[in-house]
Amino acid sequence: MKTSVFTVGSVTYAIKAKRLLAREGLTSKLVKTDASKSTGGCAYGIEFPTKDLYAAASIMRSAGIYYQHYEK
Amino acid sequence: MKNDLIYFDNAATTFPKPDSVKRAVIECLDNYCANSGRSGHSLSNLASEAVYSVRESVASFLDFEFPERVVFTPGATFGLNLAMKSLISQGSHVLISDIEHNSVLRVAAELERTRGVEYDIFNSSDVPNDVPRLIKKNTTHVVSTLASNVDGSLVDVKELSRISREYGVGLIFDASQLLGHEEFSLNGLNFDALCCAGHKGLFGIQGVGFVVFGNNDGGDGIISGGSGSDSKNLEMPSTLPEKFEAGTLPLPSIVSLGAGIDHINSVGVDNISKRLSAYTSLLEHGLKSIGKVEKIFGRMGILSFTSRDVPCEEVARRLDEYGVCTRAGFHCNPLAHRKLGTYDTGTVRISLSHTNTTDEIERFLNILEHVI
Numbered sequence: 001m002k003t004s005v006f007t008v009g010s011v012t013y014a015i016k017a018k019r020l021l022a023r024e025g026l027t028s029k030l031v032k033t034d035a036s037k038s039t040g041g042c043a044y045g046i047e048f049p050t051k052d053l054y055a056a057a058s059i060m061r062s063a064g065i066y067y068q069h070y071e072k
Numbered sequence: 073m074k075n076d077l078i079y080f081d082n083a084a085t086t087f088p089k090p091d092s093v094k095r096a097v098i099e100c101l102d103n104y105c106a107n108s109g110r111s112g113h114s115l116s117n118l119a120s121e122a123v124y125s126v127r128e129s130v131a132s133f134l135d136f137e138f139p140e141r142v143v144f145t146p147g148a149t150f151g152l153n154l155a156m157k158s159l160i161s162q163g164s165h166v167l168i169s170d171i172e173h174n175s176v177l178r179v180a181a182e183l184e185r186t187r188g189v190e191y192d193i194f195n196s197s198d199v200p201n202d203v204p205r206l207i208k209k210n211t212t213h214v215v216s217t218l219a220s221n222v223d224g225s226l227v228d229v230k231e232l233s234r235i236s237r238e239y240g241v242g243l244i245f246d247a248s249q250l251l252g253h254e255e256f257s258l259n260g261l262n263f264d265a266l267c268c269a270g271h272k273g274l275f276g277i278q279g280v281g282f283v284v285f286g287n288n289d290g291g292d293g294i295i296s297g298g299s300g301s302d303s304k305n306l307e308m309p310s311t312l313p314e315k316f317e318a319g320t321l322p323l324p325s326i327v328s329l330g331a332g333i334d335h336i337n338s339v340g341v342d343n344i345s346k347r348l349s350a351y352t353s354l355l356e357h358g359l360k361s362i363g364k365v366e367k368i369f370g371r372m373g374i375l376s377f378t379s380r381d382v383p384c385e386e387v388a389r390r391l392d393e394y395g396v397c398t399r400a401g402f403h404c405n406p407l408a409h410r411k412l413g414t415y416d417t418g419t420v421r422i423s424l425s426h427t428n429t430t431d432e433i434e435r436f437l438n439i440l441e442h443v444i
Contacts, residue, residue: 010301010314011109012140015124030120032112041303044112 083423224374275332
């Protein structure tokens, strides 16, 4: 299964995002994201099935959470 | 806790803690006490989730929508230092209430010395008139406790909020002696920061407090260091809460705070208020009936008194010999004692929790009558 990652920076916003997705029935996992994908060094994000990409992106936008997306 | 001990020093820290709090701490220590927000392995992520859950508990307890704006601190004093030093700029003017603990008064005095911040003291019994009277062109903040640690007296927070909107000044609150005792909501209040201890009325263990940031994210923090993210940057992250949380968080203490809030929710703040109010009446009535008790001040479980013949420290020492824990002196609050007229003597403070009993109050009154 293809998965996508939204990098959000802090672990707090990653958990917030995970819980917002869960409220809408979307499963995701808290992950420390690949350092090569962020300029600032260590970062956190959520990993989820790519099939949920549009729904997940919509939830993040509604909550005003800025993210960077990459495919795993 | 010894069976015959009477613990009446709950405004310093609540004791004993509920069994559910102790169980939560042990469960954390046994099962998931990794470093939150750091390593990214399963156990560390479990710890991070636990921390976030307590942010949610704090936010929900205060009717506040944004758990990510709850910053954990080592205690209320650290929180007040953080809020005041982060929000109050060079050359500003601030107002503090006339019942502020040294955790505010000394910070204001330090800001005066180091940043040229002027401060004036307002009459907390006359907020509607005195606060507007003292506001100047360069007034940026009003810093106020919500309840006095000496006699439980309240400050009119809704009026402060209204004035802050009208005059465009920020509010910084110290909620340490109110939360867990009385209903309180941030909903509709205009505020920059609310600071609180976790180990008093909220029944956590020592080592944790929090600041809820409202209208303002604050400037620089007061410590820098590892934050678990944005590691290549020489500055702390720019977003709450990590911008103010350098270093490892005290997970067991944070977990205890969450369990303490759950405990309060299960008992009900309203039930706690009713019990504290009834206990205060009982105590006040009993103290008045002891001829040698002179001044009595108090409400909602926090009550101070003086003895006609015996210095307050000696009263507390004698009570301690009978297994009664109270606190004598100035309670780190010279301003409140000046207001009460006890600046030269201090008081003996009795501070209750809903876990105290009427039997303890009656035993205390009998002992007090004997020792003074």
